[in-house]
Amino acid sequence: MNIYVGNLAYSLTEDDLANEFAKFGEVTSAKIIVDRENNDRSKGFGFIEMSDDAAAQKAIEELNGKELDGRNLRVNEAKPRQPRY
Numbered sequence: 001m002n003i004y005v006g007n008l009a010y011s012l013t014e015d016d017l018a019n020e021f022a023k024f025g026e027v028t029s030a031k032i033i034v035d036r037e038n039n040d041r042s043k044g045f046g047f048i049e050m051s052d053d054a055a056a057q058k059a060i061e062e063l064n065g066k067e068l069d070g071r072n073l074r075v076n077e078a079k080p081r082q083p084r085y
Helices: 014-022 053-063
Strands: 002-006 027-035 041-050 074-077
Touching (some): 002 053, 014 027, 014 041, 041 053
16 A cells, blocks of 8 residues: 655654654655655655555554654555646
8 A cells, every 4th residue: 555644744754754654564665755856855744665555554543643753644545646737
């Protein structure tokens, strides 16, 4: 399952994010989106992929609204990207 994670602290690393979700199950990837035009600074959101949907759902329920590095996370299942025309 692909999970959207928003309202991330700018100082948070992909490893920090992966470690937080690994408490619930295997994390297959963690990616924080960066602004290439602004010194590769975090845009404050990212994506986690977990191999087990049940573990991913549990992580969403437990981490949505949880404080991490002074910010309350917004966590939900990622929606497929809509093509731009």
